[in-house]
Amino acid sequence: MFATHRFGLGLRKPHYSDFLDGEAAVPVDFVEVISENFMVDGGRPLDVLRRVREHHPVALHGVSMSIGSADGLDLGYLGRLRSLVDAIDPLFVSDHLSWSRICGFNSHDLLPLPYTAEALDVVCANIDRAQDSLGRTMLIENPSSYLALEGEMSEWAFLAALCQRTGCELLLDVNNIYVSARNHGFDPVAYLAGIPADRVRQIHLAGHSQGRELLIDTHDKPVPRSVWSLYAEAIARVGPVATMIERDDAIPPLADLLAELDTARRIACDPARRTA
């Protein structure tokens, strides 16, 4: 079977009615939702998701698995996620290369890991546990980060080792690569060259903001030219994979995001063009 490009959007509340009640089908190949928003017992959220699922493949994107936690995974969380996976039969199940939970505390943020052999063992054990529990391969997303802890390898080498040891695949957030590259002074193209291209299944595109000293991964702006350019580099290397616009805040009208998705389509068809 030949892989094909697919183009999707993050499903956000302001657009529910476009997806559920619009006269014409929204022209996307899939939608992605934040898993935790639907890991509930019942009510409107699950009803919305079931109805959207009738017309679109759904990717489940988590923010709370905490695969980098030295305490291991929260089994209650895994059980809830498994129930959602069984109900939705998602296109992908993903979460981040980060941690949020330790000693009963949950930061609800994607905190950075040191890229050490010890951390690699911890993350591999957690991914093995998650994949066994979910009965499927997970996609792991590269985070953006604001500090680089003392490590023994690069982030891309760490991701490559994860794929090799656990069989997991990758969700490449091109904006996150750009933000971390600027914040920590590495070459984003070297990052792309260092990850196993054949393990990338999905790409996220988003915008960021300039903080006082560092770039901040705000996901509240259109995809900037610099990220489009890096996307062209990425897609030339990884080939046809699922690409989506991920807007988490300052959500614009659906038409604006569909226009950004058209830009992604144009670049994916002709990566050499590189401009928006």
Added chain:
Amino acid sequence: MSLHALQAGFRDWLTKEARPGPLCAARFEAGLSIYLNNYRAQLMDCLQESYGIVHAWLGDAAFEAAAATHIDRAAPTNWTLDAYGADFAITLRRLYPGDPEVADLAVLEHALTQAFTAPDAAPLDPASLGAIEWDHARLHFVPSLALLTTTSNAAAIWSALSQGTPPPAAQLLPEPTTILVWREGFTPAFRTLDPAEGQALVILKEGHTFGAFCAELVAHVGEKAGPAMAGAYLGQWLSDSIVADIADAKL
């Protein structure tokens, strides 16, 4: 330093602004500030989203001060942010000991949020009721049902604020009152109960039979009024869609 020690140290930075050795380097300053800001801003947003009516009642400055106190007092422990703020009412009761309506509003708002995602359950269709041996019948309520106790007119304040009309002044009620919270379709709902109806729901929710409940009513209001009152309550509950099933098998 082990990964576990590093992560525990990061937690201490976020919750107490205490920096362990490995995070003391000057090059970490800017990044640590961003993570601290993200942590507190996310919890503040969560409380503002979960407690819009409490926010409207207190005003921006007082709400933000109360939320900041709560963030200092209670670090999140659950994987879902929906659970954060479940005990915001405790913080508010400490901050406003002479204004019980503030915490009562928070309790009501949290119960409505819980009802929003409670397990689905089809309400009982009265037309489907066959012959029932009422003496042994037990009522099973929808999972979203919750009974709250309030000492203030928080329910009236909540209704006014949610409709954008001027709220009444806060008042203490003559006696503690029960508020019934449930979900009707996909929409959370509530109403204030008279003491007898509140007590009736408590008894039936505990699993007592309809017969025992009727006997209780008869003891209080007499042979004639008791059964009539029980029938009226049952009709109201069926109309509210809070009854999921009536089972009349003898246990």
